């Protein structure tokens with residue numbers, strides 16, 4: 110290892126640790142975080158079973174949700190079960206936009222629609238019906254779905270959804286984009302009014318309830334997609350909504366299901382049938398920051414429009430452990446030859462855990478950026494771990510001796526079959542065939 114000195118006039122020399130070779134896989138392993146307890150620990154997307162201190166024989170519910178945690182209606186049920194601490198099993202299903210629907214699920218639900226729940230052996234589809242059935246079996250989370258204070262809020266959530274779709278999912282000229290923005294702003298202000306009317310931070314006051322759970326999935330997607338496609342920072346424009354997100358981010362349940370701007374910016378187009386950018390300077394700047402960093406994307410250290418949660422101390426170790434778990438599949442799926450990407454990936458991971466700058470093998474930038482663009486939150490790792498991982502991949506790509514600015518293969522807009530989970534599922538079964 111050596112230290113390179115870079116000094117600009119009038120500044121102290123900045124020391125940069127440069128290494129000639131990356132760590133080996135076994136050296137990297139020593140820096141990885143321990144696997145958390147998926148059954149009993151905090152909400153996590155990798156769990157196949159959640160027990161909340163009860164015995165497995167107490168489990169009455171199976172939740173069928175999508176592999177990538179992209180389906181908003183699945184997040185609604187997932188968050189409700191976690192908040193109510195109901196023991197449940199999870200079976201993951203492929204969405205049409207990223208792969209082949211499992212034959213066993215089509216036999217169960219011929220339309221292939223998610224989410225679905227099996228409650229005491231009875232199959233239920235449609236997220237609102239599922240919540241009603243779960244409330245019937247286990248009791249509600251605050252006032253239930255049919256309560257007089259919840260019904261108008263459920264209608265407001267649908268109005269907000271409509272206004273968002275109208276703005277995001279249709280091509281607009283300058284004037285109609287501004288009109289759609291105004292309409293969205295008006296409905297978002299109605300949500301703010303509802304939040305303020307009971308003193309917040311939640312919709313029915315100081316305690317989180319079903320009404321909040323109903324709003325979470327799409328408001329999270331609005332915040333991400335409007336930043337990326339419209340340059341509109343929802344949390345900065347609407348303080349009561351920001352306060353609501355802040356209160357959600359105090360909860361390990363929400364943090365376990367929470368995605369980030371990059372993931373939603375690229376998972377929504379195939380699900381929504383298209384998302385249209387308005388091309389304003391602030392939109393282009395934000396989209397570039399969301400794709401390439403640096404973070405926080407708002408450009409200010411005081412206001413981070415994605416999260417109020419400070420990066421946990423073990424974020425880099427968590428990112429590393431998640432990559433190590435899937436490294437063989439990641440290497441095989443990467444467009445670079447295996448040996449080349451193996452070394453390039455170790456360079457990025459050495460950068461991640463030691464901060465050392467290691468030049469990757471010539472020609473590896475596209476493969477590093479391929480992975481940078483395909484880290485999905487929370488599926489692969491939490492928000493802060495993903496930021497650090499993307500940053501290390503980008504920093505390493507930018508040291509490619511051949512072409513440091515070579516882009517990775519673009520992300521498709523009509524589908525996301527580049528994210529087919531099948532090879533990862535096959536590898537997981539090979540690792541532990543009984544699980």
Ligand SMILES: N[C@@H](CCC(=O)N[C@@H](CS)C(=O)NCC(=O)O)C(=O)O
Nearest residue numbers: 180181182204205222223224235236
């Ligand atoms: N009204 C339904 C909507 C569910 C829905 O639209 N699910 C979509 C995913 S967000 C789906 O499963 N589509 C089939 C697929 O993409 O594979 C509900 O509330 O559950």
